[in-house]
Amino acid sequence: MSQPDGQSNTLDNLLEENRTFPPAADFAAQANATAELHDRAAEDRLGFWAEQARRLQWDSDWDQVLDWSNAPFAKWFVGGRLNVAHNCVDRHVEAGNGDRVAIYWEGEPGDSRRITYSELRDEVSRTANALTELGVGSGDRVAIYLPMLPEAVFAMLACARLGALHSVVFGGFSSEALRSRINDAEAKVVITCDGQFRRGSAAPLKANVDEAVTDTPSVEHVLVVRRTASEVGWDADRDLWWHDVVDRQSATHTPESFDSEHPLFILYTSGTTGKPKGILHTSGGYLTQAAYTHNAVFDLKPESDVYWCTADIGWVTGHTYIVYGPLANGASQVIYEGTPNSPHEGRHWEIVQKYGVTTYYTAPTLIRTFMKWGAEIPAQYDLSTLRVLGTVGEPINPEAWTWFREHIGSGRTPIVDTWWQTETGGIMISPLPGVTSAKPGSAQQPLPGLSATVVDESGTPVGRGEGGLLVLDKPWPGMLRGIWGDDQRFRDTYWARFAEQGYYFAGDGAKYDSDGDIWLLGRVDDVMNVSGHRISTTEVESALVSHPTVAEAAVVGAEDATTGQGIVAFVILRGGSGEDAGGDTAISTLREHVAHEIGPIAKPRQIMVVSELPKTRSGKIMRRLLRDVAENRQVGDVSTLADSSVMDQISAGMKSGG
Numbered sequence: 001m002s003q004p005d006g007q008s009n010t011l012d013n014l015l016e017e018n019r020t021f022p023p024a025a026d027f028a029a030q031a032n033a034t035a036e037l038h039d040r041a042a043e044d045r046l047g048f049w050a051e052q053a054r055r056l057q058w059d060s061d062w063d064q065v066l067d068w069s070n071a072p073f074a075k076w077f078v079g080g081r082l083n084v085a086h087n088c089v090d091r092h093v094e095a096g097n098g099d100r101v102a103i104y105w106e107g108e109p110g111d112s113r114r115i116t117y118s119e120l121r122d123e124v125s126r127t128a129n130a131l132t133e134l135g136v137g138s139g140d141r142v143a144i145y146l147p148m149l150p151e152a153v154f155a156m157l158a159c160a161r162l163g164a165l166h167s168v169v170f171g172g173f174s175s176e177a178l179r180s181r182i183n184d185a186e187a188k189v190v191i192t193c194d195g196q197f198r199r200g201s202a203a204p205l206k207a208n209v210d211e212a213v214t215d216t217p218s219v220e221h222v223l224v225v226r227r228t229a230s231e232v233g234w235d236a237d238r239d240l241w242w243h244d245v246v247d248r249q250s251a252t253h254t255p256e257s258f259d260s261e262h263p264l265f266i267l268y269t270s271g272t273t274g275k276p277k278g279i280l281h282t283s284g285g286y287l288t289q290a291a292y293t294h295n296a297v298f299d300l301k302p303e304s305d306v307y308w309c310t311a312d313i314g315w316v317t318g319h320t321y322i323v324y325g326p327l328a329n330g331a332s333q334v335i336y337e338g339t340p341n342s343p344h345e346g347r348h349w350e351i352v353q354k355y356g357v358t359t360y361y362t363a364p365t366l367i368r369t370f371m372k373w374g375a376e377i378p379a380q381y382d383l384s385t386l387r388v389l390g391t392v393g394e395p396i397n398p399e400a401w402t403w404f405r406e407h408i409g410s411g412r413t414p415i416v417d418t419w420w421q422t423e424t425g426g427i428m429i430s431p432l433p434g435v436t437s438a439k440p441g442s443a444q445q446p447l448p449g450l451s452a453t454v455v456d457e458s459g460t461p462v463g464r465g466e467g468g469l470l471v472l473d474k475p476w477p478g479m480l481r482g483i484w485g486d487d488q489r490f491r492d493t494y495w496a497r498f499a500e501q502g503y504y505f506a507g508d509g510a511k512y513d514s515d516g517d518i519w520l521l522g523r524v525d526d527v528m529n530v531s532g533h534r535i536s537t538t539e540v541e542s543a544l545v546s547h548p549t550v551a552e553a554a555v556v557g558a559e560d561a562t563t564g565q566g567i568v569a570f571v572i573l574r575g576g577s578g579e580d581a582g583g584d585t586a587i588s589t590l591r592e593h594v595a596h597e598i599g600p601i602a603k604p605r606q607i608m609v610v611s612e613l614p615k616t617r618s619g620k621i622m623r624r625l626l627r628d629v630a631e632n633r634q635v636g637d638v639s640t641l642a643d644s645s646v647m648d649q650i651s652a653g654m655k656s657g658g
């Protein structure tokens with residue numbers, strides 16, 4: 001293996017990763033974020049945030065940076081007023097940058113659109129006027145169920161402009177999942193499209209909405225973007241074409257000022273129970289953290305960079321690092337509609353070459369997929385414009401980190417491994433590309449102004465070289481302001497565990513290395529991380545037992561070389577479940593059933609039919625033992641099981657081809 005530049009301590013054994021990659025001198029010399037940023041934040045944290053908030057244009061100033069008197073419900077920039085969409089769009093036009101490209105949109109079939117900031121302002125204004133016509137106003141909720149189309153961005157910003165909350169539902173979720181999210185938020189309008197191009201063909205999307213809205217009393221209208229021109233069902237009282245309603249609107253819309261704490265959006269994420277949580281974010285603090293972190297972590301130079309975040313708009317990464325952070329900063333960015341291997345496995349690199357992408361932010365699971373496809377694929381493209389690479393969603397294994405730097409970053413680009421969550425709103429822990437000596441596999445240190453600690457079960461910080469639980473020990477501007485409609489769940493989920501200390505419990509295990517850098521070790525609750533997507537074991541279990549043939553189910557996340565974790569289900573079938581019970585057809589029926597209930601991303605990798613589940617005497621399923629089986633390990637201590645022979649039966653079943 002050739003040695004990348006700037007590598008200070010070579011060790012071929014990646015299992016004992018202890019190399020560091022200091023920033024190159026020329027990069028450090030031009031970097032937005034310097035070491036002084038840490039000093040400034042350390043000497044006056046709230047003063048630091050007040051300075052960061054000046055990145056935005058406020059219609060009236062705040063009188064207090066932080067009000068934490070009603071903890072855990074924070075208020076940031078109290079009394080300040082702004083319009084989030086104006087900050088992401090109009091003010092760049094007013095500053096003379098209207099001709100700058102905001103979005104280079106690339107469709108999967110190869111069609112493309114370039115949208116400047118002036119055009120973006122017109123489109124967002126038209127969409128805002130259309131939503132007003134449909135009766136959407138401040139405080140209303142709008143569900144957005146769209147793939148990666150420019151209209152998704154227009155719709156989100158139009159909501160923000162009107163003070164309406166968007167609830168974006170990932171296009172890969174099923175109609176069931178969509179319905180429960182629409183109902184929880186009581187959305188008035190649903191925005192969708194006829195279909196989406198995925199893997200070279202048109203897949204229907206509106207059909208899911210039609211199924212979902214059969215039982216959503218709050219929905220008055222469904223606004224439909226035409227994308228694939230496929231046949232769709234139509235309800236003339238309810239459904240409207242985007243091109244009929246939006247295109248005829250005026251391109252002028254005067255944005256109103258909203259309070260800094262005005263709600264901006266709800267985004268549902270899996271928790272440890274079956275019911276997804278509607279994470280609530282507000283305006284001024286969220287946008288401040290989005291803009292600051294996007295500038296510092298990606299070293300954004302809006303005049304010259306072409307930024308690309310490969311996340312879907314349906315996840316928080318798409319909200320903060322496609323829509324709000326980059327647009328608040330006036331960035332030019334690529335948005336790609338399709339899958340990375342359509343029509344060929346070099347598609348991403350072809351796009352990097354076509355647009356001269358400088359900054360590429362993706363997920364470790366995709367890097368591992370690229371590794372499988374082979375380094376000869378990216379080698380066929382000119383990737384020399386790339387200058388910052390980033391990852392998010394799960395721990396990145398040092399092998400993937402090294403491959404990414406070597407084969408995508410030409411052995412020279414910094415890599416930022418960014419830790420954060422839907423709940424944190426923006427990046428919390430990450431290297432700074434011009435400052436930090438990067439360590440493959442570690443997210444390293446909280447960013448200036450942000451704070452995180454690893455503590456033991458009692459809430460006491462652990463020492464260097466020790467592991468424990470990750471907590472966020474100080475309020476931060478982008479923090480969630482609650483769970484939609486469920487304050488108690490908000491307190492219980494995040495604040496009850498370390499109530500005495502007032503820490504936010506992130507749900508992740510972590511450790512400090514001997515330098516005091518943080519390594520994230522994965523979830524410590526019943527949430528799985530599959531290809532960077534949070535899926536709760538209970539949600540998949542509920543989906544399985546909702547099938548008539550299933551009596552009981554237990555689900556675990558087992559290590560998976562590509563997806564991080566894979567879903568492995570153990571099911572007990574009902575007596576008399578038919579001849580094929582436990583056969584291939586029955587199992588594929590169950591996998592499809594989970595896809596129908598939640599979405600294809602939640603399909604179990606493997607389903608094992610068993611006759612018993614390992615339970616303690618109090619009836620709690622011991623997932624730890626099932627994980628041992630699913631990961632082909634020696635089964636651990638079974639002494640607390642009600643019936644210790646259960647594990648022998650399960651292991652034997654697994655070996656005989658489960």
Ligand code: WTA
Nearest residue numbers: 392393394395417418419420421422520523
């Ligand atoms: C995991 C995604 C290790 C973590 C922005 C967290 C990570 C959950 C990293 C949040 C990282 C995210 N290293 N683990 N760099 N980034 N995670 O809400 O378990 O979809 O709690 O937000 O992903 O997932 P979410």
